[in-house]
Amino acid sequence: MRYERQIKLNEVGSSGQARLHKASVLIVGVGGLGCPAAQYLTGAGVGKIGLMDHDKVSITNLHRQVLYTESDIGKPKALVAVNKLRQLNSEVQLIPIEESLNIENAKLWFSQFDLIIDGTDNFETKYLINDACILTGKPWIYASIYKNEGQISVFNYRNGPTYRCLFPSPTRENISCEATGVLGVTPGILGTMQAAEALKVLLDIGNVLSGKLKLINILSGTEQTLTIKAKPGEIELIKVNGIQPVRVNCEIGDKKRIYLDVREEFELPTVVSENVIHIPLGKLEERFEEIPNEQEVLVFCQSGSRSLKAIDLLKENFGFHNLKNVEGGIETIING
Amino acid sequence: MIAEAAGKNEETLEISEGMSVSDLKDQQIKKYQIPDPESVQLAVNQDLESSVELNEGDEVAFLPPFAGG
The missing domain is CATH 3.40.50.720 (NAD(P)-binding Rossmann-like Domain)
Structure with a gap:
């Protein structure tokens, strides 16, 4: 029927x-x-x-x-x-x-x-x-x-x-x-x-x-x-x-601010810009010194949840107080 | 995208003897400063082919890649 x-x-x-x-x-x-x-x-x-x-x-x-x-x-x-x-x-x-x-x-x-x-x-x-x-x-x-x-x-x-x-x-x-x-x-x-x-x-x-x-x-x-x-x-x-990865760099909405990308390297779209620091969530504990601790840093991932974890980890273990989460993750960043 | 760069949807052009599609592409890319020329594909009379010689009356379409969804 x-x-x-x-x-x-x-x-x-x-x-x-x-x-x-x-x-x-x-x-x-x-x-x-x-x-x-x-x-x-x-x-x-x-x-x-x-x-x-x-x-x-x-x-x-x-x-x-x-x-x-x-x-x-x-x-x-x-x-x-x-x-x-x-x-x-x-x-x-x-x-x-x-x-x-x-x-x-x-x-x-x-x-x-x-x-x-x-x-x-x-x-x-x-x-x-x-x-x-x-x-x-x-x-x-x-x-x-x-x-x-x-x-x-x-x-x-x-x-x-x-x-x-x-x-x-x-x-x-x-x-x-x-x-x-x-x-x-x-x-x-x-x-x-x-x-x-x-x-x-x-x-x-x-x-x-x-x-x-x-x-x-x-x-x-x-x-x-x-x-x-x-x-x-x-x-x-x-x-x-095999698969040949293609990377197209996205423009970041705001070039004056500093961003921390906690996604893995294979995650898309790739964002390459002077004002973006890339450290995957799992590597933060060994590489936290690369993150500036005075001016505000906007932390993002794919959706906005791993970046929250990253902020908690950096705050509790290394005393960062200048981190802000990007809600909505990468899409918010590239769409401004 | 290309129409935006050129400020027009279509244009009739005089072609020189023996001009190929890729010659035409180079010429127009320069003229309108079309960005990222390598990725732009050309179709001659609805056929995506870049090596042929042009004839009078041929219709050439410029096709940029785009990815929105």
Whole structure:
């Protein structure tokens, strides 16, 4: 009954529905793109959906991440999303993953799913998804937004091109870390299209957007589809050498202040700036002397909780009284 | 992004005999001081290809990488 209206389609049928039930999708980043993708794939009855996000719901998310509501503010996105989606479809196995994707965990998570949806908002993670998909043999559905424009493509699908075939040279620019502004509908449309591509791949129907990059401009109402060719050398390089981390430096909101970054080295996005000191939480006891103890130091991590621990430790053991926690972690810093 | 740097969405250009896509790219990057040129990709008549020679009437699109979501 539940899936009657999609089973009616010749392309789906009951065999297609059974196929979806056996399928699994990992959504990396449950934000503007990931929320609509998760909602439609849950509705469609994909058997297992992993929802990966280390972030918490904030009030500035709500204009575009309409899965969340005001009472969710401050709660982990992965957990909130699972609870909401379970109410939509209790037949789907929903797995909350409260982690950020990194070089250590990417291959392990990817190997447990049939395809990956990119709901991320930074270059480092997009290249990381790309490389981990090449190494685990998984297709992935890419999308990106800049203001009123969106791009979407399916990468690493049946020996098709990958993200590195489209953009072989990672950008060295300190751009797009600053929030540029976006209408809520833009990621809504692109995320929904990602769900559509995922269904096409899982059901093996229609023309999958592999070898093609679709560009959509919401304001001008125009779209273009460009042809992308596979660059076997780019793919081979990853197969031989493994994940090649890409680092794009983010601008820090305020250059006059001193920051202490207590994250591990592999955590993204990387912040390299003269006014930032990097000491992972576990190394503070041996390296505390590198931290200035007179002027105010703003301490941050990924989400704002490890930095609190760091402040406690430095206060109690080494008498620091000039430390202030950055609530909301790295996002607060780069978005100012 | 590039349209913002150039202050326009499109432009019709005279091309010299034997000009390639990468020649055109170099010329426009210089003209509009487009940042981070290495990462910018060009599509000729909807095909992402950078080595071909240009012909009259070709449409060239400049594609910068972006990552928002």
